[in-house]
Amino acid sequence: MTLLSVRDLTVKFATRNEPVTALHGISFDIAQGERVGVVGESGAGKSITGFALMNLLSKPGFIDSGQILFEGQDVTQMSDRAVRKLRGNRMAMIFQDPMVTLNPVLTIGQQMIETLRAHRRLSYDEARQIALVKLKGVYIPSPEERLDQYPHELSGGMRQRIVIAIALLLDPQLIIADEPTTALDVTIQADIMELLLELCRSNMVGLMLITHDLGVVSQVTERTLVMYAGRIIESGKTRAIINDPQHPYTQGLINALPQQTPPGTRLRQIPGSMPTLSMMPSGCPFNPRCELATDLCRANMPDITQFGEVQVACHEVQRLQADLNTAEAAQ
Amino acid sequence: MFAYLVKRILQAIAVMLAISMIGFAIQGNLGDPLRELLGQSVSEEVRQQLREDLGLNDPFLVQYMRFLGNALQGDLGTSYFFKEPALEVILKKFPATMELVFGATLIIVGLSVPLGVYTAIRPNSIASKVIMALSIVGISIPVFLTAILMIYLFAVELGWMPSFGRGETVHVFGYWDTNFLSADGWAHIIMPSVALSSIMLPLFVRLIRAEMMDVLQSEYVRFARAKGIAPWRIYFIHALKNTMLPVITVGGVQIGTMVAYTILTETVFSWPGMGSMFLEAVNRVDTPLIVAYLIVVGFIFVITNTIVDLIYGLVNPTVKLSRMGA
Amino acid sequence: MSGQTAEPAVIAAPRPSRFRAVWDSKIGYNFRRNPVAIASMAIFLIITGLAFFAPLIAPYNPYDPAQIDIMNSEYPPSWVAGSLPEFWLGTDDQGRDLWSTILYGTRLSIIIGVCAVLVQAVLGISIGLISGYVGGRTDSILMRLADIQLSFSTLMVAIIFLALTQALFGSEVFGRYAVVFLIAVIGVAEWPQYARTVRATVLAEKKKEYVDSARVLGFGPGRIMLRHILPNSMSPIFVISTVQVANAIISEASLSFLGLGMPPSQPSLGSLISSGFDYILSGSWWITVIPGVVLVVLVLVINLLGDWIRDVLNPKLYRG
Numbered sequence: 001m002t003l004l005s006v007r008d009l010t011v012k013f014a015t016r017n018e019p020v021t022a023l024h025g026i027s028f029d030i031a032q033g034e035r036v037g038v039v040g041e042s043g044a045g046k047s048i049t050g051f052a053l054m055n056l057l058s059k060p061g062f063i064d065s066g067q068i069l070f071e072g073q074d075v076t077q078m079s080d081r082a083v084r085k086l087r088g089n090r091m092a093m094i095f096q097d098p099m100v101t102l103n104p105v106l107t108i109g110q111q112m113i114e115t116l117r118a119h120r121r122l123s124y125d126e127a128r129q130i131a132l133v134k135l136k137g138v139y140i141p142s143p144e145e146r147l148d149q150y151p152h153e154l155s156g157g158m159r160q161r162i163v164i165a166i167a168l169l170l171d172p173q174l175i176i177a178d179e180p181t182t183a184l185d186v187t188i189q190a191d192i193m194e195l196l197l198e199l200c201r202s203n204m205v206g207l208m209l210i211t212h213d214l215g216v217v218s219q220v221t222e223r224t225l226v227m228y229a230g231r232i233i234e235s236g237k238t239r240a241i242i243n244d245p246q247h248p249y250t251q252g253l254i255n256a257l258p259q260q261t262p263p264g265t266r267l268r269q270i271p272g273s274m275p276t277l278s279m280m281p282s283g284c285p286f287n288p289r290c291e292l293a294t295d296l297c298r299a300n301m302p303d304i305t306q307f308g309e310v311q312v313a314c315h316e317v318q319r320l321q322a323d324l325n326t327a328e329a330a331q
Numbered sequence: 332m333f334a335y336l337v338k339r340i341l342q343a344i345a346v347m348l349a350i351s352m353i354g355f356a357i358q359g360n361l362g363d364p365l366r367e368l369l370g371q372s373v374s375e376e377v378r379q380q381l382r383e384d385l386g387l388n389d390p391f392l393v394q395y396m397r398f399l400g401n402a403l404q405g406d407l408g409t410s411y412f413f414k415e416p417a418l419e420v421i422l423k424k425f426p427a428t429m430e431l432v433f434g435a436t437l438i439i440v441g442l443s444v445p446l447g448v449y450t451a452i453r454p455n456s457i458a459s460k461v462i463m464a465l466s467i468v469g470i471s472i473p474v475f476l477t478a479i480l481m482i483y484l485f486a487v488e489l490g491w492m493p494s495f496g497r498g499e500t501v502h503v504f505g506y507w508d509t510n511f512l513s514a515d516g517w518a519h520i521i522m523p524s525v526a527l528s529s530i531m532l533p534l535f536v537r538l539i540r541a542e543m544m545d546v547l548q549s550e551y552v553r554f555a556r557a558k559g560i561a562p563w564r565i566y567f568i569h570a571l572k573n574t575m576l577p578v579i580t581v582g583g584v585q586i587g588t589m590v591a592y593t594i595l596t597e598t599v600f601s602w603p604g605m606g607s608m609f610l611e612a613v614n615r616v617d618t619p620l621i622v623a624y625l626i627v628v629g630f631i632f633v634i635t636n637t638i639v640d641l642i643y644g645l646v647n648p649t650v651k652l653s654r655m656g657a
Numbered sequence: 658m659s660g661q662t663a664e665p666a667v668i669a670a671p672r673p674s675r676f677r678a679v680w681d682s683k684i685g686y687n688f689r690r691n692p693v694a695i696a697s698m699a700i701f702l703i704i705t706g707l708a709f710f711a712p713l714i715a716p717y718n719p720y721d722p723a724q725i726d727i728m729n730s731e732y733p734p735s736w737v738a739g740s741l742p743e744f745w746l747g748t749d750d751q752g753r754d755l756w757s758t759i760l761y762g763t764r765l766s767i768i769i770g771v772c773a774v775l776v777q778a779v780l781g782i783s784i785g786l787i788s789g790y791v792g793g794r795t796d797s798i799l800m801r802l803a804d805i806q807l808s809f810s811t812l813m814v815a816i817i818f819l820a821l822t823q824a825l826f827g828s829e830v831f832g833r834y835a836v837v838f839l840i841a842v843i844g845v846a847e848w849p850q851y852a853r854t855v856r857a858t859v860l861a862e863k864k865k866e867y868v869d870s871a872r873v874l875g876f877g878p879g880r881i882m883l884r885h886i887l888p889n890s891m892s893p894i895f896v897i898s899t900v901q902v903a904n905a906i907i908s909e910a911s912l913s914f915l916g917l918g919m920p921p922s923q924p925s926l927g928s929l930i931s932s933g934f935d936y937i938l939s940g941s942w943w944i945t946v947i948p949g950v951v952l953v954v955l956v957l958v959i960n961l962l963g964d965w966i967r968d969v970l971n972p973k974l975y976r977g
Contacts, residue, residue, distance in 0.1 A: 587810030
């Protein structure tokens with residue numbers, strides 16, 4: 001059953017002149033309890049997508065058009081009050097850097113209890129009990145003491161566990177995790193990711209995992225969206241995308257992984273860098289960096305088509321498919 | 332917390348010693364105590380004898396220690412003009428100045444927080460724009476000019492307010508007479524308090540607004556929004572406390588300026604406080620009174636600064652641990 | 658913002674003037690679109706222009722006792738009944754033409770304000786550069802000093818210093834050197850503002866590649882600081898300076914009002930207001946109010962320009 005359905009979502013940033021477009025009408029679905037990865041370079045629009053879902057875009061960003069249907073209701077059409085009732089309750093968010101996510105002058109307990117009491121009629125003590133249970137759920141040692149501590153008294157990994165506990169406080173249907181381990185020590189990254197995976201599985205929570213780490217995506221998610229310059233250029237089952245990527249950009253990403261490179265040779269990085277919002281090339285935004293680019297690619301943005309197990313937006317893939325079809329027909 | 336307290340108190344003592352040193356240096360170099368005591372028509376022999384008796388020929392350190400010892404016992408010399416102990420003269424003026432400062436502080440704290448928060452939350456509203464425009468005009472008018480213009484407008488032209496003095500005060504205890512217990516007292520203290528707060532109020536409105544706007548951009552406020560917390564709670568629980576931390580620090584720095592402004596305000600309103608007394612003492616070269624003023628003001632300054640630091644430590648949970656360890 | 662940081666380390670080459678041009682045009686563009694800035698700049702230029710050409714414009718010389726007649730004292734301005742046509746802004750308590758006295762007084766106020774800020778800037782920038790570049794003990798001692806200096810408010814330090822100097826030398830001698838004393842005391846008392854901001858930029862810039870490459874190329878610390886780091890501190894310095902000039906003018910006026918600044922024979926705006934204050938109760942408001950308005954307008958337009966520059970350059974300032 002579909003939990004979240006995003007249709008033609010366009011996000012723009014107001015500037016002094018014309019607003020610039022950050023998300024170009026993207027569409028995707030997340031089913032109940034499904035774990036979806038969103039990958040791409042920084043600036044591809046991954047985080048903007050995450051924040052747009054909660055209607056939390058910071059100025060000057062704004063949702064220009066499109067629908068965000070969450071449990072059948074359009075978030076973009078809701079009143080502030082109604083969206084607030086969703087946030088932290090039906091859908092929760094985990095931020096990138098736990099060192100700055102928690103308020104430094106409030107205790108862990110205050111920050112957890114206020115969240116509970118914002119959505120449920122609970123006494124202070126009841127809320128504290130729930131917070132305690134949730135802290136135990138994320139394997140925090142001596143949770144009772146933690147409740148009265150301030151964030152600066154805890155390590156980064158501990159803080160991210162608390163952020164996860166806060167996200168899970170009200171048993172949401174969807175968690176949006178925006179690079180939840182990037183800011184952490186490498187040694188605890190795996191622990192946190194495993195915890196997140198375990199909790200999502202056991203609670204049947206949908207997860208939208210925003211990351212640039214394909215390794216994490218392959219471990220945790222069932223489906224993957226690849227974003228480039230404010231567009232979803234390829235999507236499908238994670239296994240299919242990792243093993244048999246179709247879009248030249250996705251192929252580039254996977255080829256650039258250290259595991260794909262024989263020891264002693266240079267990493268195969270994608271040449272060039274992603275275009276900035278204000279200087280988008282015409283046609284497919286990837287064409288300046290693409291070895292296969294043709295005049296068609298420089299003129300028109302390709303539509304999304306089904307190819308094998310994945311949906312992909314690439315002229316070259318479409319041509320290949322057409323060739324295959326004619327070959328089949330000829331047989 | 333205890334280590335922090337001890338450290339702060341040691342610091343305060345060091346500053347007080349430095350101030351007493353300056354006070355002593357002034358006493359030794361400004362004016363001639365012999366002339367004040369004897370007049371000019373006295374033989375050189377008598378003068379020398381008196382120098383010896385007064386200990387003015389002793390080594391510097393001995394004289395300083397004596398000065399310090401006397402100061403600790405509350406003896407800061409005798410005012411040349413009033414012929415009374417300098418400390419007593421000042422203590423009689425102390426309540427007037429304190430009440431003025433209290434009135435101004437009340438205005439500053441009471442108005443700057445709501446105005447600063449409002450202009451930060453609604454930066455584009457017309458009211459915010461008016462407040463910000465007024466605030467920049469406010470910081471551009473010197474305190475003494477505000478005072479003068481108020482006198483001209485409300486006392487001279489309109490005749491609504493008294494223009495000078497404390498008016499009718501009510502005796503409370505000891506030296507303390509208060510303005511706050513009689514209608515006439517209130518009428519007299521309103522204009523001086525407003526004048527005294529006239530630069531600091533807009534300064535703090537602007538500061539609070541700037542800090543609050545910074546805080547509202549922070550990740551933890553965004554996270555609080557993502558938790559579905561009500562806006563008022565985000566503004567007043569999450570943001571305000573973080574906003575006030577740097578504001579408290581600046582408040583501590585402004586205490587000295589506040590004292591300077593009392594001198595200006597008291598002069599304009601002929602307010603019988605320590606500030607106007609200090610200027611008179613300067614004009615009369617009443618050295619013991621000048622020195623006593625410096626030491627008393629220095630003392631008040633050190634005490635309030637220590638209190639501000641302690642408040643900061645109480646509000647900011649990260650302070651205790653880091654400084655206790657150090 | 659990104660233009661400066663993203664620029665690759667152009668080794669030791671002076672910043673291209675093209676950069677300067679882009680920069681200027683950004684300021685210029687903002688200026689043209691901001692009516693408040695334009696009006697403030699216009700008023701500021703008019704006031705400073707009038708003040709600096711005071712000897713040419715003013716009909717009387719307020720410093721020349723021969724041109725002052727005590728019999729002319731307290732004539733009101735031209736739009737009030739009982740005025741004299743030759744004194745369009747009226748006369749002060751000593752019979753000086755108010756218009757001339759204000760022109761000369763404004764000139765004094767501006768000179769003292771600007772010179773005091775120059776002293777602050779030279780002191781503060783050098784201390785800030787040294788503190789940030791050398792670091793370690795020197796840095797912590799200098800910054801501790803700055804904290805202490807800052808917590809004793811400038812005005813308080815100035816009042817005490819000037820009061821003692823006046824008591825020591827007598828007002829006769831003091832009055833003669835008042836300009837120097839005022840510049841010195843306002844200048845010395847406010848150095849921490851610059852020092853802290855410059856230090857902060859130095860610390861930020863020191864980490865960047867171009868400073869490393871300059872060091873690798875064997876340039877001495879003096880050259881690196883002056884040629885490479887200082888230019889990057891210019892925008893915060895610029896922003897502080899406008900505010901500081903406004904504050905210095907206010908400080909000067911306050912000190913002169915207390916009788917600790919310019920003597921009545923050589924009045925700045927502050928001492929003029931002060932001398933008029935004694936007559937305000939008797940109705941001669943113009944001696945106080947007119948120079949007061951000039952003072953407020955002058956400080957206000959400088960503050961408005963300061964706000965505007967801060968918004969345009971948007972530097973990270975050291976607050977608190």
